[in-house]
Amino acid sequence: WCRSLDFKISVRHGDTATRDRRKQALSPPDVMITTPETLQLLLVGKRLSRHLTSVEWVVVDEVHELAENKRGAQLSLSLERLRRLKGGDFQTIGLSATVGSPDEVGKFLVGEGRSCKVVDVTMARESELDLAYPEAGSEDEVLASSLYTYPEVAARLRVMRGLIEGHESTLIFTNTRPMTEILTSRFKMWDINFPVSIHHGSLSSFTRLRTEKELKSGDLKGAICTSSMELGLDIGQMDLVIQYNSPRQVTRLLQRVGRSGHQVTGVAKGRIVVKDPDDAIESTVIIDRARGQELEEVKIPNKPYDVLAHELVGMLVSSKQWGVDDALEIVKKAYPFRDLTKDELIGVLRFLSGMTRRLAWLRPDEDVFVRPKKGKRVFDYYFNTLSMIPELKQYVVIDDEKDEPVGVLDEPFVAEYGEPGAKFVMGGSIWRIVQVFKNKVFVKSVEDPVGAVPSWVGEEIPVPYSVAQQVGALRKRVEEEISQGGDPKQIIESTSKSYGIEEDSINRTLKPVIDQVKSGLEVPTNENIVIEKCEDTLMVHACFGTLTNRTLARFIARRASEELGESVAVTVDPYRILLRSERLTPSEVESILSGEMGKDFRETLESIIEDSRFFKWRIIQIARRMGALKHETEMTSKVVDKLTKGLKGTPTYKETFKEVVRKDLDLPQVLEVLERIESGELELTSLGVRDEPSPLALLAWKKRALTFEPVSPKRMRMLILASTRARLLSEERTFACTKCKDWVEVKPIHKLEDKPTCPKCDSESIGLIEKEPRSVRRILRRVKKSSKSGKKSKTWRELKETSKLLSKYGKTAAIALAGRGLTPKSAEGILSEEDELSDKFLDLVMKEEKKSLFSRYKIS
Structure with missing residues (x-):
């Protein structure tokens, strides 16, 4: 195409060869494909920055991916610097298949005070979404035996194989890397010649490229992958996307299914293969929301200080001196920074100026900031901190008794669960953490599975509040119809028609809800929190999603620990909070949630956030991005505690709090939930202490049994x-x-x-x-x-x-x-x-x- 149209196109990124970079600097292409990180380099390059003054168009592909993270905030500031360099504007075009807040993303794209037109062409493509809830039969028992797994797993493999063989080319998406590895292994154990391969970001580039090429050539019929395949890789035409287990988010489902039927008039075809009633009802709701284009809102980071710090230093790389007002004028035109005040900007500059190895010098009148005389550290920081993608450290897990490695845990998992005494599942065994030291997690093998967490949950995609609430609303509808004398068979039939899912799948999906009503028990819904206790585990049924339940669980555990004088272990899913304690009672949890044990909700929650391992992990990342911590510094628990204490009150500390609230612990939503409980808008119901779990609680018990069912050493x-x-x-x-x-x-x-x-x-x-x-x-x-x-x-x-x-x-x-x-x-x-x-x-x-x-x- 380039030859036919007589223009040059080239690619520029971190791996571009030196000779190609030199060519681009001497003879710039008409079109350059690059990344937000590389644009940071181009803006300060001696030759290329001059060429950038002639830029007429900027096209941002997959704009939704950038808008909701710090890479996007970085890009928005880079584009403002580019406008200043050019001395004028250029046309900005954003492309995306799925945007939950198109007007907001448009503002992000063009900057504050500029107009943007949204062109919606969704009607050009149809999508076909369905759900498969395989039921195990006798043939699955035989297959399960040969694969050393459960008949239910074998049934899902059988259904997926049938779908793959019935189509030309298929992408099979999972939600975590371990699941991608497990699924691929199962297929290869079943049939080594089955033409599917694996694709995720941790694999070698050789393996990923081979999978992409063989999909395109037709040598492979399918690839089992994570989000690495969501974006625009050149893999040829896909005619089916299988999502293994719930996609957990509407946007995620549409982005993945959108990889199929990739022609203007093509049909995007997706099948969700679910494993249990929770998975099924969540997927049913997500399909319904996807058909109605009810996407999750894009949450643009609000004036991230770490991005700002890096850009201010970048401005000093370009020019030795800047006026504070001039810098503020540039920065405030970037949409994420539209509300930035002069005091906040000066606060970040004071921080950069007050470091032992200062990265800027703010004059005493605070009107001008200049590059320090020792400019090398400024350049080193700028060029070595280009990426806003968190560095995901890994920890090797070591059996403390045998002094042997067991596997590897990612940093987010260790951040959430890495406390001495915590239990997790890895390699089919239960492990208890003895200590976390440097990059190692020392563990001991234990038999008791209660409270243990699968080692892959750190990677899980969070279920949004909106999806969990609609699951609760569907439960409520079923409960009301049965309570009013409705026939369960007719309810299943009408639900099947309204959601466009086959009757048999809906029957199995709604069975726990129907059983709960038939047992005369309250159903946890979007308007009713239900509490029950069985054995030493207290369960709070709450349809609030992953981040809200994660935060609420810590609030309950903190208050309960203060009351009982002992720690309370918690685990969560999008619909339940499980608290392990012999002494904690349902009535005490009711008192905690209703405010009878104290109404200082915000103060307690802020303290929980600051004490969390999430905060400790995030502050390391942000301190590195702001130049307060060298990348090579070895972090121990004591060093992190000292760092956290030393940074209190600084822009780094404030930014860490903002990021934890945005990504890990949903403070605003939990405050709203507690206020709704206090006002009576949300009902609190207790089922008391029970001899056996209620039907909807039994789901969590069954999941635990499947995860922790003892496997004989021989098997x-x-x-x-x-x-x-x-x-x-x-x-x-x-x-x-x-x-x-x-x-x-x-x-x-x-x-x-x-x-x-x-x-x-x-x-x-x-x-x-x-x-x-x-x-x-x-x-x-x-x-x-x-x-x-x-x-x-x-x-x-x-x-x-x-x-x-x-x-x-x-x-x-x-x-x-x-x-x-x-x-x-x-x-x-x-x-x-x-x-x-x-x-x-x-x-x-x-x-x-x-x-x-x-x-x-x-x-x-």
Whole structure:
């Protein structure tokens, strides 16, 4: 297209080669595709900043993704700096398939005081949304046995396989990386030749690119993925999207389903495969809201101080001196900063000026700020803090008794649950945290599952308040109709018609609600909070969504702990709060929620937020982004406590509070809930202490049983061996002949011959590497021409080393080399001990993978 239309287009990002950057600076393209982070560099580049003065159009793709996070706030300020650099305006165009607040996003896009036209073309495409609630049959029991799982899981796999085989190409979305890994493993254990692959952000670029290319070429019929596939990757035409479990948000569902039927007149086709009544009723509501285009509102961050600090320093990189009023004029034109006051701007400048290693110098009259004489630190900070994406640290989990690694936890999970004594599920076992030290979580194996949390919940997408409230409203409608003498069968039939979901699925979806009414028990709804206790677990049924329930749970636990003089463990889901305590009673929880135990709601909640692990995690991120903390500083609990105390009252502390409230703990919504309880608008009902959970509480008990059902050591070992075998065999690598250097091919290891040979020269000198074939061919051409750079390259050395192993051990060597983090040397150690694909071989591979994990986290 570019050649036909006679214009140049180029891409600029962090991985752009130096030679390409030089070309762009000397001869700029007509169109440049870049990122918000790279735009920060272009604005201060000597040559490119001059070229930017001729910009006429700025197109922001997937604008909804940017508007609701700090990358968007950063972009809005960058565009204002670009306008100042240009000395005029340009046309700004935002593109998105799903925007919950188009007018608000339009204002974000163009800035304060400028007009924006919203062009809605949703009518150009139809969408077909449905729900599948598989029921396990006898065939699923057989499959479940072979996959070491439950018949219900096997039923979902069977239904999904049927859908995949009935379509040309399918994307299967999950909500977490672990679930993506598990689902892929199950399919590969079932059938190693089943043409599906995996895609998520933590995989190597080689694996991700292979999945994308093979989807486009038709070699794959499906990809199991996370949000990594939501955006505009070049993967060809999809004709179906499967969402595994509830998508949890309307916007998320539409964004994902929108990847199918990608033609103007195409039909976007989506199926949600659900696992239980909670999942089903939530998905039913989300489908209904999606059909009515009731998307979640986009919440634009309000004047984030960390973004502001970085941009002010960026202005000093461009020019040594700025007037405060001049800077304020630029900043306030960016929509997220439209309400910024001069005092707030000066507060951030004072903070930057007051650091030991100051990043700006604010003159005593506070009218001008200048670049400090030691300008190197200013440049270092600006160029090393371009990204507003939080750095997600990982913690290695170590069995304290065996001194062995168990797995890895992400920082958000540790932030929420990483307290000594907390329990979580990993690798089919229950672990209790002994201590968190530096980048390690020391644990002990325990048998009691009560209170344990699955290790993947830190990644879970939060269910919004609006969705949870509509779930409560649907429950209320069913309760009222039955109470008024309605026939449950007719209610199921009418609900099926009104929601457009098949009757059998609605029947199973509403069964717990109908059973609750038939038992003569109050139903928790959008207008009724129901409390009950069974054994040592007290349950508060509250249809308020993830963030509100998470915050409310901490409020109840704080008040209960003060009353009882002992800590109260809590877990939450979007519809329930579970509190574990022998002594806590339903009437005490009623007193806490009604305000009888004190009405200082805001003060208590603010204290809870400041004491939370969320706050500690966020303050580290924000302190780094504001230059108050070096990126390489090793954080311990004591260091974080000292940092938090030292930053109190600063813009960093204030920004941390704002971010926690926006992302982790919903203070405004909880205050509203407590006020509605106090006014009587929200009803509080107690079912008292019960011998067994109510039907709607039983859902949580069943989930817990499925998550924590004891697995015999023998069964667990068989599952681990089978999944490891499937994983290694399904790995793809680039194979190349190191003799003739003319043959290069990518293939999955299970399709490799037992003794691989070159199809061109019959040589057994076949090496393998995890690199794209194009770059491998380029190196081989250099080696063939006796190029020194080719022969000294890492790629050639690795091909030579691996070819020796393959020529000696054959396919088994390739399987060993596919192990995570395994080097040719470690693979050779395995093969010298066991050269057949046996249980012993798999044990050796897993042992070396654990050693690699130890090495990665520098654990002696």
